[in-house]
Amino acid sequence: MAIFIISSNSKKIIYAPCDVKPFPKSEKFQGADVLIIGNTIVGDILKDGFVLNENNPLRKELFTIDEIDTIRKQYGIKRVIITHLEEDWGKSYNDYRELERELNLIHFAYDGLKIQL
Numbered sequence: 179m180a181i182f183i184i185s186s187n188s189k190k191i192i193y194a195p196c197d198v199k200p201f202p203k204s205e206k207f208q209g210a211d212v213l214i215i216g217n218t219i220v221g222d223i224l225k226d227g228f229v230l231n232e233n234n235p236l237r238k239e240l241f242t243i244d245e246i247d248t249i250r251k252q253y254g255i256k257r258v259i260i261t262h263l264e265e266d267w268g269k270s271y272n273d274y275r276e277l278e279r280e281l282n283l284i285h286f287a288y289d290g291l292k293i294q295l
Contacts, residue, residue: 183207189295195261199241207253211295214287215249216262217241220277225268243284250283261287 182193183206192207195216207213219240222230230236241249250258263274263286274286 183210186295191293191295192255199239199245201241201249207255210253210255212257212259212293213250213253213255214259214261214293215241215246216260218243218246218260218262220260220263220267220269220274220286223268225265228268243281247282247284256283258284259287259291259293260284263287 179197179202180195181198181202184191184193190210190212192210192213192215194201194213197217198215199217217240219230219236219242221243224230246258246260249255263269269277271288274288278285
């Protein structure tokens with residue numbers, strides 16, 4: 179597990195790309211502007227209609243959207259960007275854009291994404 183905290187002036191980014199479940203506890207994460215996190219499950223219905231049941235072992239390894247939102251709230255993080263999206267989730271760019279409209283302060287990475295603080 180590796181989590182990087184990048185800060186400059188009064189801005190802070192937490193970069194947690196993979197293998198971060200369970201998410202460690204640290205006051206250093208408090209009040210970050212952005213959390214970039216990977217290893218997520220995006221929805222319960224995956225590619226080709228596969229249903230990810232509650233007892234599926236992936237749920238022990240990967241974060242759900244609700245778990246990520248809990249982390250965001252716990253540390254007062256202003257914005258989350260989910261990265262390392264798997265093709266197995268079976269979602270298109272438009273699907274992710276639509277999902278972003280339903281979520282609170284959670285966004286999805288895409289090739290060429292630039293972050294400005």
